[in-house]
Amino acid sequence: MTTATHFLPSWESLAQSTIPAWYEEGKFGIFIHWGVYAVPAFSNEWYPRTMYIQGTPEYEHHLQTYGPHTEFGYKEFIPLFRAEHYDPAAWAELFDQAGARFVVPVAEHHDGFAMYDCSTSRWTAVQMGPQRDVIGELAQAVRSRGMVFGLSTHRAEHWWFMNGGRTFPSDVQDPAYADFYGPAIQHTDCDGTQNNTPALDSQPFPSQEFLDDWLSRTCELVDLYQPQLVWFDWWIGHAAFAQHLQRFAAYYYNRGQEWGKGVAINYKYTAYAEGTAVLDIERGQLSDIRPLLWQNDTSVSNNSWCYVQEQEYKSAQALIQDLVDVVSKNGALLLNIGPRADGTIPEPEQAILRTIGRWLAVNGEAIYATRPWKRYGEGPTEVAAGAFTDTQRAPFTSADIRFTCKASTLYALFLARPDTHATVRSLGTGSTLLEGAITAVELLGSTAPLTWSVAQDGLHLQLPTGSYDEYPCVFKIQLAPAPP
Numbered sequence: 001m002t003t004a005t006h007f008l009p010s011w012e013s014l015a016q017s018t019i020p021a022w023y024e025e026g027k028f029g030i031f032i033h034w035g036v037y038a039v040p041a042f043s044n045e046w047y048p049r050t051m052y053i054q055g056t057p058e059y060e061h062h063l064q065t066y067g068p069h070t071e072f073g074y075k076e077f078i079p080l081f082r083a084e085h086y087d088p089a090a091w092a093e094l095f096d097q098a099g100a101r102f103v104v105p106v107a108e109h110h111d112g113f114a115m116y117d118c119s120t121s122r123w124t125a126v127q128m129g130p131q132r133d134v135i136g137e138l139a140q141a142v143r144s145r146g147m148v149f150g151l152s153t154h155r156a157e158h159w160w161f162m163n164g165g166r167t168f169p170s171d172v173q174d175p176a177y178a179d180f181y182g183p184a185i186q187h188t189d190c191d192g193t194q195n196n197t198p199a200l201d202s203q204p205f206p207s208q209e210f211l212d213d214w215l216s217r218t219c220e221l222v223d224l225y226q227p228q229l230v231w232f233d234w235w236i237g238h239a240a241f242a243q244h245l246q247r248f249a250a251y252y253y254n255r256g257q258e259w260g261k262g263v264a265i266n267y268k269y270t271a272y273a274e275g276t277a278v279l280d281i282e283r284g285q286l287s288d289i290r291p292l293l294w295q296n297d298t299s300v301s302n303n304s305w306c307y308v309q310e311q312e313y314k315s316a317q318a319l320i321q322d323l324v325d326v327v328s329k330n331g332a333l334l335l336n337i338g339p340r341a342d343g344t345i346p347e348p349e350q351a352i353l354r355t356i357g358r359w360l361a362v363n364g365e366a367i368y369a370t371r372p373w374k375r376y377g378e379g380p381t382e383v384a385a386g387a388f389t390d391t392q393r394a395p396f397t398s399a400d401i402r403f404t405c406k407a408s409t410l411y412a413l414f415l416a417r418p419d420t421h422a423t424v425r426s427l428g429t430g431s432t433l434l435e436g437a438i439t440a441v442e443l444l445g446s447t448a449p450l451t452w453s454v455a456q457d458g459l460h461l462q463l464p465t466g467s468y469d470e471y472p473c474v475f476k477i478q479l480a481p482a483p484p
Contacts, residue, residue: 004257005017005253005257006254007249007250007253007254008250009243009246009247009249009250010246010250011246011273011276013250014246014249014250014253014272014273014276014277015273015275015276017249017253017275017276017277018262019262019264019278019292019293020228020261020262020263020264021262022101022102022148022228022262023102023148023229023262023264023278023293023332024293024369025101025368025369026101026102026148026332026368027101027323027327027332027333027367027368027370028098028099028100028101028102028323028332028333028335028356028360028367028368029100029101029102029103029104029148029150029229029332029333029334029335030095030098030100030102030103030104030334030335030336030337030353031104031105031106031152031231031297031299031305031334031335031336031337032103032104032105032106032336032337032338032339033045033106033109033299033305033306033336033337033338034105034106034115034134034306034307034338034339035081035106035109035111035113035115035306036048036074036077036078036081036111036113036129037077037109037111037306038081038306038307038338038339038340038341039077039080039081039341040062040065040077041306041307041308041309041340041341042058042061042308042309043057043058043061043304043308044303044304044305044306044308045109045110045304045305045306045338046058046110048074048110048111048161048162049110049111049161049162049164050164051069051074052069052074052162052163052164052165052167052170052172053164053196054164054167054168068169069165069168069169069170069171069172070169070170070171073165073170073171073172073177074111074162074171074181075171075177075180075181078113078123078128078129079128079129080129080341081125081129081130081341082129082130082341082342083125083129083130083132083134083341083342083343084342084343085342085343085344086130086132086134086137086339086342086343087343088134088137088138088140088141088142089141089144091138091141091339091345092138092141092142092144092145092147093145094345094350094353094354095142095145095147095353096145096146096147097353097354097357098353098354098356098357098360099356099357099359099360099361099364100147100335101147101148101368102147102148102149102150102228102229103138103142103147103148103149103150104150104151104152104229104231104334105134105135105138105151105152106151106152106153106154107135107151107152107153107221107225108153108154108155108217109154110154110157110158110161110233111158111161111162112155112158112161112162112180112181112182113125113129113180114217115134115135116133116134116135116136116151116221116224116225117133117135117136117224118217118220119220120213120216120217120220121179122179123179123180130343135151135224135225136224136225139225139226139227148228148229149225149226149227149228150227150228150229150230150231151221151225151227151229151230151231152230152231152232152233152266153217153218153221153230153231153232154232154233154235155214155217155218156206156214156232156233156235156236156238156241157233157235158182158183159182159183159185159206159210159235160183160184160185160186160187160198161182161184162181162182162184163184163185163186163187165181165184166184166186172184183206183207183210185204187202187203187204188202188203189201189202189203198235200234200235200237200238200239200269201238201239202238205238205239205240206238206240206241211240211241211244212244214241214244215244215247215248218230218248219248219251219252222251222252222255223255226255226259226261227263228256228261228262228263228264229263229264229265229266230252230263230264230265230266231265231266231280231297231334232265232266232267232268232271233268234268234269234271234282236267236268236271237267237268237269237270237271241271245267245271245272249265249272249276249277252265264277264278265277265278266278266279266280266295266297267279267280268280268281268282268387274292275292278292278293278294278295279292279294279295280294280295280296280297280334281294281295281296281297281386281387282297282298282387282388283296283297283298283299283387283388283389283390283391284296284385284386284387284388284389284390285322285325285326285329285383285384285385285386285389285390286329286331286383286385287382287383287384287385288329288376288385289328289329289330289372289375289376290329290330290331291330292330293330293331293332294329294330294331294332295326295331295332295333295334296322296326296331296332296333296334296390297333297334297335297336298319298322298333298334298335298336298390299314299335299336299337299338300313300314300319300335300336300337300338300348300349300352301313301314301338302314302391304338305336305338306338307338307339307340307341307346308338311338311346311348313348313349313352314352316351316352316355316356316359316471317470317471317472319335319352319356320355320356320359320471320472321396321415321416321472322390323335323356323367324367324402324413324415324472325376325377325383325402325415327367327370327402327404328372328373328376328377328402328403328404328413329372329376330371330372335356337349337353359471359472362444362445363413363444363445363472363473363474365406365411365444365476366404366411366413366444366474366476367404369406370404370405370406370411371404371405371406372403372404372405373403373404373405373410374403374433375403375426375433376402376403377400377401377402377403377413378399378400378401378424378425378426379396379397379399379400379401379415380397380399380400381393381394381395381396381397381400381415382394395416396415396416397415397416398414398416398417398418398419398422400414400415400416401413401414401415401424401426402415403426408436408478408479408480408481409476409477409478409479410476410477410478410479411474411475411476411477412424412427412459412474412475412477413472413473413474413475414472414473414474414475415472416470416472417468417469417470417471417472417473418461418463418473419463420462420463421460421461421462421463422460422461422463423457423458423459423460423461424458424459424461424475425457425458426458427454427458427459427477428454428455428456428457428458428459429454429455429456430456430457431458434479435482435483436479436480436481436482436483437479437480438452438454438459438477438478438479438480439478439479439480440477440478441459441461441475441476441477441478442475442476443463443464443473443474443475443476444473444474444475444476445473445474446464446466448464448465448466449464450462450463450464459477461475
């Protein structure tokens with residue numbers, strides 16, 4: 001019988017945490033940026049910040065469309081955020097059809113509007129706008145479909161997010177709304193410059209009151225909704241948060257043990273010590289296998305995380321390729337969508353998710369519950385490591401292959417479908433990677449006979465005749481045990 005660990009707020013104690021099995025096996029989740037910022041539906045989810053920064057397109061758009069910031073501030077969008085068509089059961093059904101194994105809505109974004117039943121704020125979706133516990137309803141719907149429920153909180157960024165409204169007449173300066181617009185602190189980086197996004201060493205540090213409120217709100221989210229994943233944005237990496245991060249993780253991991261549920265935390269950059277939580281890379285990749293599970297979070301759109309009227313959508317093909325590449329390197333993909341203010345999910349986003357779901361229905365065994373092989377793959381197209389790199393690579397070719405495995409089965413996933421013939425060079429008799437003989441090969445989704453052979457230069461495949469789509473294809477390869 002395994003004795004439960006009582007976690008203490010120290011990196012040494014938190015390093016005893018383990019990544020839950022549902023996460024290691026699930027691989028694919030849905031992120032949801034939905035909030036008041038979906039009402040203006042302009043630019044992106046940072047509209048509540050940039051509408052208060054003079055000289056920006058958002059500032060000019062706001063003046064021309066809604067009038068002076070003293071008369072129509074961000075708070076005026078809240079009554080227009082009605083969510084009148086919000087159907088959490090329909091959302092959960094769509095995510096299930098997409099093949100998602102976990103769902104992570106934003107509980108509070110940088111704007112400070114809580115989409116949950118926060119006990120310390122009147123600025124919530126329960127008391128204003130939709131007048132519904134948006135997060136609670138979705139949690140129930142997601143779990144009823146057998147998916148894992150998580151959530152994200154971006155409360156840390158609220159320390160400075162609305163500070164542009166301090167520089168000219170606006171409602172941010174009205175004391176009556178200080179509990180919504182927050183401290184809105186003007187920040188200066190260590191070199192004396194002021195930036196749109198304050199650095200992680202910028203001054204002044206968040207106050208003790210703000211830090212304690214951050215911890216209280218985050219622990220309340222845990223207690224209210226029992227999320228199995230808590231996702232944080234980058235600003236928790238500010239030096240001021242270090243002790244509070246450890247305190248939160250200890251509280252959360254202990255609560256997870258009380259519930260009998262595996263839980264995990266996502267962090268960016270170096271906010272958490274290695275091995276104490278799960279690294280998340282925003283809109284980015286890794287160039288090789290990472291020993292510990294990691295996550296790529298990206299969006300169906302290149303230009304925004306939330307609903308805006310002019311989206312630049314990625315193709316389902318590119319997103320499936322991202323999923324394959326990430327999983328081959330021991331990662332999971334958290335794919336974001338942005339519902340409209342009325343609660344409907346835009347039709348192009350529904351189509352993308354259903355396309356991914358159809359692909360996973362055929363090829364999911366090469367994704368779910370797999371582990372990295374001896375190498376992540378082969379091929380000429382380089383994938384740069386780091387954040388914000390997922391739109392900078394060259395198109396994948398039919399020579400770009402990724403590997404996953406489970407037990408004695410190896411999967412070769414071609415990121416671009418070959419025409420009639422293909423070669424997996426890592427599996428030739430001249431390779432030191434292949435220890436046991438190949439005993440069988442099949443193309444997932446096809447019942448046609450497959451011709452294959454192994455030579456010095458690789459495993460040669462002749463694709464069955466027939467019509468195929470442009471999405472990655474998967475060869476399932478059975479391996480004999482390695483000779484003693």
